[in-house]
Amino acid sequence: MDEGNTEWDSTQNLRVGPSIILIDPQLGDNIGSSARAMLNCGLNDLRLVRPRDGWPNPKAIAMASGAKEVLDKTRVYNTTLEAVADLDFVLATTARMRDLSKTVLTPKQAAERIIQHTDLGGKSGVLFGPERSGLTNDDIVLADAVINVPLNPEFSSLNLAQAVLLLGYEWLQKKLTHLEVPGAWGQSVPATILEREFFYQRLETELDECGFLYPDHLAPTIKRNLRSMFNKTSLTQQEVKTLHGIVTALTKKKSKNRK
Amino acid sequence: MDEGNTEWDSTQNLRVGPSIILIDPQLGDNIGSSARAMLNCGLNDLRLVRPRDGWPNPKAIAMASGAKEVLDKTRVYNTTLEAVADLDFVLATTARMRDLSKTVLTPKQAAERIIQHTDLGGKSGVLFGPERSGLTNDDIVLADAVINVPLNPEFSSLNLAQAVLLLGYEWLQKKLTHLEVPGAWGQSVPATILEREFFYQRLETELDECGFLYPDHLAPTIKRNLRSMFNKTSLTQQEVKTLHGIVTALTKKKSKNRK
Numbered sequence: 001m002d003e004g005n006t007e008w009d010s011t012q013n014l015r016v017g018p019s020i021i022l023i024d025p026q027l028g029d030n031i032g033s034s035a036r037a038m039l040n041c042g043l044n045d046l047r048l049v050r051p052r053d054g055w056p057n058p059k060a061i062a063m064a065s066g067a068k069e070v071l072d073k074t075r076v077y078n079t080t081l082e083a084v085a086d087l088d089f090v091l092a093t094t095a096r097m098r099d100l101s102k103t104v105l106t107p108k109q110a111a112e113r114i115i116q117h118t119d120l121g122g123k124s125g126v127l128f129g130p131e132r133s134g135l136t137n138d139d140i141v142l143a144d145a146v147i148n149v150p151l152n153p154e155f156s157s158l159n160l161a162q163a164v165l166l167l168g169y170e171w172l173q174k175k176l177t178h179l180e181v182p183g184a185w186g187q188s189v190p191a192t193i194l195e196r197e198f199f200y201q202r203l204e205t206e207l208d209e210c211g212f213l214y215p216d217h218l219a220p221t222i223k224r225n226l227r228s229m230f231n232k233t234s235l236t237q238q239e240v241k242t243l244h245g246i247v248t249a250l251t252k253k254k255s256k257n258r259k
Numbered sequence: 260m261d262e263g264n265t266e267w268d269s270t271q272n273l274r275v276g277p278s279i280i281l282i283d284p285q286l287g288d289n290i291g292s293s294a295r296a297m298l299n300c301g302l303n304d305l306r307l308v309r310p311r312d313g314w315p316n317p318k319a320i321a322m323a324s325g326a327k328e329v330l331d332k333t334r335v336y337n338t339t340l341e342a343v344a345d346l347d348f349v350l351a352t353t354a355r356m357r358d359l360s361k362t363v364l365t366p367k368q369a370a371e372r373i374i375q376h377t378d379l380g381g382k383s384g385v386l387f388g389p390e391r392s393g394l395t396n397d398d399i400v401l402a403d404a405v406i407n408v409p410l411n412p413e414f415s416s417l418n419l420a421q422a423v424l425l426l427g428y429e430w431l432q433k434k435l436t437h438l439e440v441p442g443a444w445g446q447s448v449p450a451t452i453l454e455r456e457f458f459y460q461r462l463e464t465e466l467d468e469c470g471f472l473y474p475d476h477l478a479p480t481i482k483r484n485l486r487s488m489f490n491k492t493s494l495t496q497q498e499v500k501t502l503h504g505i506v507t508a509l510t511k512k513k514s515k516n517r518k
Contacts, residue, residue, distance in 0.1 A: 037421060042411040067414065108432075149428075150435050152301040155326065162296060162424050169408075169425060173367075176409050203505075210508035222501075229498045233491040236360055242484065246462075249471035250509035 016118045017171060018091075019045040019125035020164055021083050023139055026052045026131050032063025033161030034128075035074070039067040041168030042175070046074040047083045047125070080127065080139050089117040089124040092135055092143035093163055095156050103145040110147045111170040126167050131160050191240045199240050200227055206251055275377045276430060277350075278304040278384035279423055280342050282398055285311045285390050291322025292420030293387075294329040300427030301434070305333040306342045306384070339386065339398050340456060347449035348376040348383040348493060351394055351402035352422055354415050359396060359487050362404040369406045370429040376493075381449045385426055390419050400486045401452065403493045447495040458499050459486055465510055 020038055025031050025048060035046055048055060055076045064071055077083035084090050091110050105113060114124045127143060129135030140146060149158060149166055158166070191199075204213065204223055213219040233239070279297055284290050284307060294305055307314060314335045323330055336342035343349050350369050364372065373383045386402060388394030399405060408417060408425055417425070463472065463482055472478040492498070 033418065033421075036418060039414045040410045040417055040421070065416070065418070106432075150432060151299045152431070155298045157324070158299055159292065159295065159324070159420075161418075162292075162299070162421065165421050165424065166428060169428075172411070173365075173409065207505065207508055210511055212504060212508035225497075225501065226505075229492060229494070229501065232493070233488060235488075239360070239484075239488045242481075242488065245471065246466065246485075247509065249466055249469035250506065252469050 017041075017043040017045070017175075018114050018118075018167075019047055019084075019087060019123070020168075021047045021049065021080070021125050021127050022051070022160070023049045023080055023083075023127060023135060024052065024130040025128075025160065027160075028053055028057035028059030029063045030131060030160040031057060032060035032065075032067075032071070033159075034164040035060065035064040035067040035070040037161050037165035038168055039070050040165070041172040043168050043171070044070045044073065046070050048074060048076045049080050049083050050078065051076065080142060084125055084127070084142065087123045087125040089114065089122050090127060090143045091124070091145055091147050092127040092140045093147045093149075093167070094129070094134055094140060095148070095151075095158070096134065102140065102143070104148050105145050107147055107149055107166050107170040108174075110145075110167065111174040113145070114171060115174055128160060128163055189237045191235045191237045195237060195240050196227075196231070196235055199243055200230070202244070203247055206247055276300075276302040276304070276434075277373050277377075277426075278306055278343075278346060278382070279427075280306045280308065280339070280384050280386050281310070281419070282308045282339055282342075282386060282394060283311065283389040284387075284419065286419075287312055287316035287318030288322045289390060289419040290316060291319035291324075291326075291330070292418075293423040294319065294323040294326040294333070296420050296424035297427055298326040298329050299424070300431040302427050302430070303329045303332065305329050307333060307335045308339050308342050309337065310335065339401060340452065343384055343386070343401065344453040344456075345451060346382045346384040347451045348373065348381050349386060349402045349452060350383070350404055350406050351386040351399045352406045352408075352426070353388070353393055353399060354407070354410075354417070355393060357396055357399060359399060359483070360491065361399065361402070361487065362491060363407050364404050366406055366408055366425050366429040367433070369404075369426065370433040372404070373430060374433055376449070379449075387419060387422055396483060400483050400490065403490055447497060450494045450496045450499045454496065454499050455486075455490070455494055458502055459489070461503070462506055465506055 020034065020043060022031060022034065031048065031051065038044060038046060051057065055074070056071070061071060091105065091114070110126070117124050126147065127135060127139055129139065147167065149163065151158065203226065207213050213222055279293065279302060281290065281293065290307065290310065297303060297305060310316065314333070315330070320330060350364065350373070376383050385406065386394060386398055388398065406426065408422065410417065462485065466472050472481055
């Protein structure tokens with residue numbers, strides 16, 4: 001755990017995230033992978049309705065890769081209704097359109113709705129159907145709206161844990177939007193415009209001596225393109241030093257021969 | 260196939276999506292799951308560098324759940340450089356911060372950059388490291404920028420196929436929004452990874468002759484930092500030519516004096 005990270009309050013995040021409800025899951029592997037994906041996204045309330053191979057399931061533990069805190073508190077139910085009874089906002093995932101009147105949300109829209117809801121003190125959950133057949137219409141009817149992931153229409157069947165991940169991912173991204181995301185690595189100090197300019201002028205002087213800035217009428221364009229190329233990198237102070245070193249090295253023998 | 264979906268042109272989508280490059284993948288299951296996730300998102304160019312259990316792999320086929328068209332055209336390489344040689348914009352995924360100067364993108368930002376790039380006629384790819392250890396610094400240095408998925412900082416290690424899915428998902432969502440993304444580079448043609456590499460090797464040879472890569476034990480670090488600095492710019496072909504010209508110019512008198 002990164003003790004310095006004051007922006008991440010797992011207790012708070014885990015409490016307000018949606019519950020994940022797997023209906024009739026067939027493979028323990030998928031339950032374990034779902035638990036891992038959940039914890040990756042800061043979710044930890046997993047509920048199972050009639051898991052085919054019983055519970056606990058060793059394959060689930062193996063695939064959870066350490067997301068033990070999720071499996072330890074996983075609860076098992078006999079019916080979907082029991083599993084969602086304490087929630088007050090439920091979404092159902094489905095790849096197929098049904099003959100039902102339902103609002104259809106993308107995962108991103110679903111995340112927004114869930115957060116709107118929990119911000120008001122509500123408890124939300126998302127239903128996922130069994131691997132082969134997906135949710136029954138009776139389960140879907142329980143939900144406030146359905147989630148449909150926009151995917152390749154010629155190959156749209158997502159693995160169960162992949163579907164759980166996408167929902168959790170969109171939820172977390174929405175939660176994190178107020179947090180600062182680091183824009184670049186390292187403690188490196190950016191070079192000032194003056195430091196850059198000093199390097200460019202030095203490089204130009206060297207290149208001019210070599211006849212690189214020839215013919216004269218093209219010199220301004222060549223200089224501009226050089227600056228343009230290097231400025232794309234947002235050079236750091238260290239990088240400017242390195243570039244000076246390169247120019248020095250490449251021109252070294254030349255200078256020696258002049259003396 | 261949904262004949263009524265006029266917005267989806269699979270031929271077009273599959274051609275312009277990023278290549279997915281798995282470096283040293285250990286488990287066939289993960290390769291298969293990655294292929295499935297790719298096709299879910301309309302991607303089909305999978306490249307493997309040194310798959311541990313060889314290729315083809317029966318476990319990959321089992322886990323691909325019908326994404327046969329991806330596995331059938333999967334290519335295997337001995338080095339990362341060979342696998343990305345024909346691409347001109349490469350991103351590296353990593354969960355850990357490194358001691359390298361690199362732009363860090365979220366998957367969503369990465370998707371925007373990839374689409375900007377391919378809209379200009381470029382070929383892009385995303386590198387994924389082995390399950391246990393992630394990408395090496397040498398592989399990361401090859402890339403134009405890195406992708407870091409904002410996740411639970413206390414449990415941020417994603418399954419390989421899950422990481423592939425998130426990237427593909429964000430790419431597809433961006434493609435489907437039909438948003439205009441302003442181009443960054445005008446008409447310029449990006450340099451391929453191989454063209455970049457050729458320049459770096461030439462520069463290193465020159466610098467080595469000048470004694471710049473000294474002491475020997477620091478040479479690998481210096482080389483890596485040089486590549487890292489230039490790769491931040493996503494060099495164009497014209498810029499690589501210019502850089503060659505600069506090295507030629509700066510070393511010219513030196514060479515003359517040798518003759």
